[in-house]
Amino acid sequence: MRSVVWSNGCLTLLNQTVLPVKIEYLECYDWQRVAEAIRRLEVRGAPAIGAAAAFALVLGARKLAGLSITEFKYKLAETAEILRQTRPTAVNLFWAIDRMLSVISQLPENADTGAIIALLEQEAIAISDEDKAVNEKMASHGASLFTKPTSVLTHCNAGALATVAIGTALGVIRKAWAQGNIKGVIADETRPLLQGARLTAWELMQDGIPVTLITDNMAGWVMKNNMVQAVIVGADRIALNGDVANKIGTYSVAVLAKEHGIPFYVAAPISTFDFTINSGADIPIEERCATEVTSLGGNCIAPEGVQVFNPAFDVTPHTLISAIVTEYGILRAPYQEAIDQLYKIRK
Known part of the structure; x- marks a missing residue:
């Protein structure tokens, strides 16, 4: 679709x-x-x-x-x-x-x-x-990260709905599933707009890939109980040092993955790299309207007039990222050097 x-x-x-x-x-x-x-x-x-x-x-x-x-x-x-x-x-x-x-x-x-x-x-x-x-190229490169049946967690939606084809993070999952190396997917709901619940779960079910939906605050417990062995997400902007902006909540998942010794992967095309900024500190973070947080399905769920902070994205430091999957291959630390090489390819 x-x-x-x-x-x-x-x-x-x-x-x-x-x-x-x-x-x-x-x-x-x-x-x-x-x-x-x-x-x-x-x-x-x-x-x-x-x-x-x-x-x-x-x-x-x-x-x-x-x-x-x-x-x-x-x-x-x-x-x-x-x-x-x-x-x-x-x-x-x-x-x-x-x-x-x-x-x-x-x-x-x-x-x-x-x-x-x-x-x-x-x-x-x-x-x-x-x-x-x-x-397709990202999917092939990313699938090589999975050499045995693995349960993965993903946050937000980085699938066909987020691209023109099979997706970035979900493209990797689709390819690895076809190769027999994905057991199932844990999908964070992704508050406040529920892209994980509404979109990722729906996409994976269309493909017949086993998916289990959790609320965002269950991710740590899922990791603690060894229910996932890897995390893979998409990205909206990547800085020269490898810091990654993605849907709000991604940073928390990366911190939890680090604590539990779980690899945290990012899949993104070269067009998502911003070669003009040095770090995630330079990435502008979109803030959206309060009603996205104070209401759900058109129904108010918070006290009228409550103050709301609603950033749409957060930034995951490169130190928490195990690898970045691109159409040119897999980047690993030190990311500054790897991204410099990517810039030369782009030129």
């Missing part, structure tokens, strides 16, 4: 806010609707957000056909800036937007806007298609 589909000038998104109760598709014919979908988490997951933003720029460019190249570039840059502001932490969003804008940055002033729009569409399709190949 695809989360992001482009066809005949329409971007169709699987609405992840209503899963698993309802399967609903959103047909987006203008970039503003895509921006709203990203902001509302109707489409989510770093790679999926990047692909959606790329197609949003195509939709935006189509509305600008007929303008002079100067006006076209200016208006499209304005659209790009609004898209950047939808989710500040996931670096794939910025990577995809910058890649799209680079298509037109060097074009002459007499360039035809119709031809430019066609080039932008080609680039957005390339971003989407590349994500499929990247997912």
Whole structure:
């Protein structure tokens, strides 16, 4: 089930806010609707957000056909800036937007806007298609970490719903399951928006992979009782030193894994690495509205007027990470050196 589909000038998104109760598709014919979908988490997951933003720029460019190249570039840059502001932490969003804008940055002033729009569409399709190949490569590399039947814990959703294909962390799990090296998966519910309960559990059940759902505060006890032998999660941004931003609660899981001697793995494509920042201290952390914490399913669960702190992400220090799985292979400490090499490959 695809989360992001482009066809005949329409971007169709699987609405992840209503899963698993309802399967609903959103047909987006203008970039503003895509921006709203990203902001509302109707489409989510770093790679999926990047692909959606790329197609949003195509939709935006189509509305600008007929303008002079100067006006076209200016208006499209304005659209790009609004898209950047939808989710500040996931670096794939910025990577995809910058890649799209680079298509037109060097074009002459007499360039035809119709031809430019066609080039932008080609680039957005390339971003989407590349994500499929990247997912497969990551899955193959990551599956090599599992050489015998293993029970794993994962946090949030880093599967097909978060990407264009089979997923990052769940892609690894899917490949290792096919090879007979996954016994089952423990899925954290992932408060406050329950991506683990609503999305990861649903995805794994669709594939017939045994999954057990737990509340976030059960992870330590699960580890204490030897119910998992590894942890694998996705990422929204990775700094040069290997610090990783991921869904809130990931840091706690990493600390618990360290305490119990359990390897903690991260799976993420090169587009999730931010080569401009030195450490996790430089990663902007999105804070979301209080109602996500004070209500559940539309019902109030907290005293009216209570003060709320609702960061959407946290940062796991590189010292707690056993390995980072990428499409180029598996990175291990010292991460600064490994990521420097990755940067050279990217160049």
